Amino acid sequence: MTRTPVNVTVTGAAGQIGYALLFRIASGHLLGADVPVKLRLLEIPQGVKAAEGTAMELDDCAFPLLKGIDIFDNPNKGFEGANIGLLVGARPRGPGMERGDLLAANGGIFKPQGEAIAAHAADDVKILVVGNPANTNALIAQSAAKGVPAERFTAMTRLDHNRALTQLAQKTGSSVTDIKRLTIWGNHSATQYPDIFHAEIAGKNAAEVVNDEAWLADTFIPTVAKRGAAIIDARGASSAASAANAAIDHVYTWVNGTAEGDWTSMGVPSDGSYGVPEGLISSFPVTCKDGKYEIVQNLDINEFSRARIDASVNELSEERDAVRELGLI
Ligand SMILES: NC(=O)C1=CN([C@@H]2O[C@H](COP(=O)(O)OP(=O)(O)OC[C@H]3O[C@@H](n4cnc5c(N)ncnc54)[C@H](O)[C@@H]3O)[C@@H](O)[C@H]2O)C=CC1
Numbered sequence: 092m093t094r095t096p097v098n099v100t101v102t103g104a105a106g107q108i109g110y111a112l113l114f115r116i117a118s119g120h121l122l123g124a125d126v127p128v129k130l131r132l133l134e135i136p137q138g139v140k141a142a143e144g145t146a147m148e149l150d151d152c153a154f155p156l157l158k159g160i161d162i163f164d165n166p167n168k169g170f171e172g173a174n175i176g177l178l179v180g181a182r183p184r185g186p187g188m189e190r191g192d193l194l195a196a197n198g199g200i201f202k203p204q205g206e207a208i209a210a211h212a213a214d215d216v217k218i219l220v221v222g223n224p225a226n227t228n229a230l231i232a233q234s235a236a237k238g239v240p241a242e243r244f245t246a247m248t249r250l251d252h253n254r255a256l257t258q259l260a261q262k263t264g265s266s267v268t269d270i271k272r273l274t275i276w277g278n279h280s281a282t283q284y285p286d287i288f289h290a291e292i293a294g295k296n297a298a299e300v301v302n303d304e305a306w307l308a309d310t311f312i313p314t315v316a317k318r319g320a321a322i323i324d325a326r327g328a329s330s331a332a333s334a335a336n337a338a339i340d341h342v343y344t345w346v347n348g349t350a351e352g353d354w355t356s357m358g359v360p361s362d363g364s365y366g367v368p369e370g371l372i373s374s375f376p377v378t379c380k381d382g383k384y385e386i387v388q389n390l391d392i393n394e395f396s397r398a399r400i401d402a403s404v405n406e407l408s409e410e411r412d413a414v415r416e417l418g419l420i
């Protein structure tokens with residue numbers, strides 16, 4: 092039986108992340124090796140020519156699963172029939188800039204995109220916001236997308252999750268594949284909280300294996316939380332290939348499920364779990380099955396974790412208040 096291609100809209104398609112992302116989508120890594128895709132690339136008018144160049148290269152790969160590429164500079168067209176939307180296009184943070192500075196600049200992008208998704212995307216649309224500040228941009232798009240279930244809007248903290256996996260594996264001399272149940276809580280920002288208290292390394296509690304609270308507080312957490320800035324300092328540009336890889340992981344897991352006994356981290360609208368105000372798009376531990384995710388419930392949160400989760404969630408509340416004042420939600 093021939094499968095109907097899945098329409099994947101990618102905004103910011105001509106940017107650095109777009110360049111690292113599109114070839115992996117087209118080669119089957121986003122949805123699976125048997126799922127044909129059609130790409131809908133959305134750019135601003137100045138980005139269209141470069142997107143056309145990328146589309147030429149995609150053609151030149153002769154990917155068996157790639158059933159078409161269309162390029163748009165109008166969100167209403169770009170999201171027409173979209174089953175998956177990867178909202179990457181945004182203004183990247185430059186040296187010395189904090190995410191708060193970006194709220195106003197990026198708000199204007201995500202509100203019209205949310206409206207276009209509501210009006211034109213497929214009924215089963217799933218959205219991942221990558222463009223920073225990702226959680227609050229996702230909130231802006233979600234609140235503009237009247238009629239689309241809120242839970243379809245997610246924000247990317249999988250890059251933070253993957254960063255934390257490697258830091259923990261390196262510290263403990265284990266492999267990333269030995270580590271399960273790691274969690275990123277809160278905002279994709281320097282306040283995020285990578286939590287190893289429920290994580291396991293080859294079946295043993297990770298915090299007990301590490302047994303070094305000073306390393307947790309002074310090395311692990313800041314290394315993970317400030318990795319984006321460290322990459323910018325080193326590369327002179329923000330993470331691109333690793334961000335694209337995390338976007339692939341996020342959607343693949345959402346669609347195809349988490350492994351038995353494991354979970355992942357996603358920024359999702361809070362249902363009030365763990366004291367996170369309802370509606371904030373915050374990172375949680377989630378399991379995925381049959382194309383749906385659920386927030387993992389009933390984890391014990393110790394004092395060390397509680398203070399850090401609250402700090403990051405407070406930042407999200409402040410960002411929400413700021414965009415509310417700007418009339419963006
Ligand atoms: N959530 C996460 O873990 C991460 C998020 N990011 C964020 O991802 C975003 C993209 O990063 P890069 O690709 O490196 O930036 P980039 O500047 O290379 O590319 C952004 C692209 O978006 C396009 N664009 C701008 N406004 C648009 C609009 N309204 N519609 C469609 N396209 C639009 C630009 O023309 C440009 O081609 C940034 O906001 C960056 O901070 C980056 C790394 C990790």
Ligand SMILES: O=C([O-])CC(=O)C(=O)O
Nearest residue numbers: 184223318319320329330
């Ligand atoms: O920090 C940035 O602007 C880029 C980013 O989100 C990351 O690498 O985590």
